Each structure stands twice: as structure tokens, then as C-alpha cells.
Amino acid sequence: MKIDKLKAMAGLVHRRGALTASVAVALALALPGTAAAQEKYPSRDITLVLPFGPGGIADITARVVAESLGKKLGRQIVIMNQPGAGGATAARAALNAEADGYTLALLSNGTAISVPLFKNLQFDPVKDFVPVSSLAYFDFVFVTKANGKFNALKDVLEAAKAKPGALNVGTINVGSSQNLAAELFKSASGVDFTIVPYKATPDLQVALLGGELDVIVDSQTALKAALQQNQAIAIASSGPVRSSLLPNVPTAAEQGVKDFDVTSWNAIFAPKGTPPEAVKVLNAALVEVLADPALQKRFADLGVEARSSTPQEIGKRLSDDIAKWSAVIQKAGIPKQ
Secondary structure: OHHHHHHHHHHHHHHHHHHHHHHHHHHHHHOOOOOOOOOOOOOOOEEEEEOOOOOOHHHHHHHHHHHHHHHHHOOOEEEEEOOOHHHHHHHHHHHOOOOOOOEEEEEEHHHHHHHHHOOOOOOOHHHHEEEEEEEEEEEEEEEEEOOOOOOOHHHHHHHHHHOOOOOEEEEEOOOOHHHHHHHHHHHHHOOOOEEEEEOOHHHHHHHHHOOOOOEEEEEOOOOHHHHHOOOEEEEEEOOOOOOOOOOOOOEOOOOOOOOOOOEEEEEEEEEOOOOHHHHHHHHHHHHHHHOOHHHHHHHHHOOOEEOOOOHHHHHHHHHHHHHHHHHHHHHHOOOOO
């Protein structure tokens, strides 16, 4: 009899123990304190989608950052090149992925231009993405032929005032950042000149050295060889203050063209809905990585300034640039693509 009671008690204890264990497991799965929920970000590799093809400055600088950022986070940052359609191809690729911090997008001042330039962009960079940090900034330069008729920006302005429309200013294709910089310069300076679009920078340089163009507007990187070989001279930069990469070249604003500011930038954004903690981790890592002197030198050698930001700062920059370029495009009468 005693043996039967002991067996019954043992069975009850066993069943209660099993029940307790089951309840504990169920509660653990239901509560946010599980191992999965507490998984530290990042726990796997991250993809960064670029709206540019391989080999360009944006691609090269992104890969430099990706290498350093990957080492910092202990994960690989995989670059995915998706050029075309005003950045829409890359944006859709990022937005079609889970908003979990493992797929990011590179946006730029070109993105801000695409918003008013394209009839159907297929995405809204402000509403569909959340900012993480800027990566790089660079100015454009106004360049003339060495030993030519212009030695300073004031010479160009005076010539344009004397013969409105006679000067030829070259840029790459209509709607590019360089082309719109020239349009904004025309508006801000109050002088009239003819803006001539070319397919590529090498074509611009040939036209300048051949006397077909009086001035060209492009990035320092693109014109680096011509400047170093003293075939051309930089007479103004486009930023609000002198570039640390071109300290001896005065800005257009310094030379009387008030409120003229054109600064190109690249930045990392994440699809809307990305966990704030992931954005925080990424931003903190990028701030540290972009402050590294070795990385900054690599960027400077490419004609680009490495510079991080808060999410709020680069988010405002995107919104402000959309408004700026919308006004420029409308005033210049550039048709939507």
C-alpha cells in the first residue's frame, strides 16, 4: 500500500514538473527576453546597395568604408551595384528586403535631384528611408584653360556681363549635379552664359583645351590630371567654405556670388522600419570609422572628404537639397524625365 502511494506521488511530481517546464518554455517564447530577441546586432553580413556602377568614386569610397566598417562590426559589408533609373533600381532593391538593418542603401545629392527630375521615381527617399550617417562630401570646381583669357572668376563674370550669352560653360549631361550647379550659378550671379552639356568629362576637357569652352564645372577628382599637369586652373570651388582639399581655391561665394552653395554628398540610409538600435549601432561605428586618419587620407587622395553626421543632420540635408534642386530645375525649365 505504501509503495502504491509513493508511486502515485512520484507520478504527480513528474507531471507537475513537466507542466512547469512547459509553461516556462511557453512564457519564454512569448516574452521579448528570448535569445532570438536579444540577438546582438549585427549577427550576420550586411548588404549595401549602390545606385552607381563599379569603378566610380562613389563605388570606390563605399568599398573603402565597407571594408573598415566590416572590421569594426565583425561582419562583412557586401556591396551590391544597382545603377540606373535615377537611383530607383537600387532603392527598390533595398526596400524590397526586410527592414531589419541587414540591407542598407547609399543615397546622395543625386537622389535629391532625382525627386523633382523624374516623373515617376517609384520611391520617396524621405518617406521610405531613415537616415544613418553621411559618408563623404566634395565640391565642384570651376576650371579654365591655363594661360588662357581668364585668371579668376571675376574675369569670367565681367566677360559674361559685357557679352550676355557669349560665354560657353561646359558640364556633363543635363540634370546632373554639375549641370544644375551651372544653372544655379547663372541664377545666383545674375549673368547670362550658355551651358553646353557633354556626355563625359574627357569630352569636356578636350573642348576646354581646344577653345570650344570657356569654363567647365566638374569634380576635382574628375579634373585632377588636367589640374596637376597645369593644363587647366581652378578659379572657384562650389561649397560654402573653402575645401580642405583645395585650400588655395576661393569659393564662388567669396568672389561675390552670394548664397551659392553646391556640395555633393553620399550617405547611408536604411529602409523605413529598421530597428532604431540597428541605426544607432551603425551610426556609432561610422562615426569612428570615418574619423580614422588612414581612411581620411585615402578619401583625400580621391578628392573626397570623409565626414560622418548624425542621422538628423543628413536627413535634413536630403530634404533641403530636394527643395533647392526643385527650384533650380523649375527655373531652368528642365523637362521631367
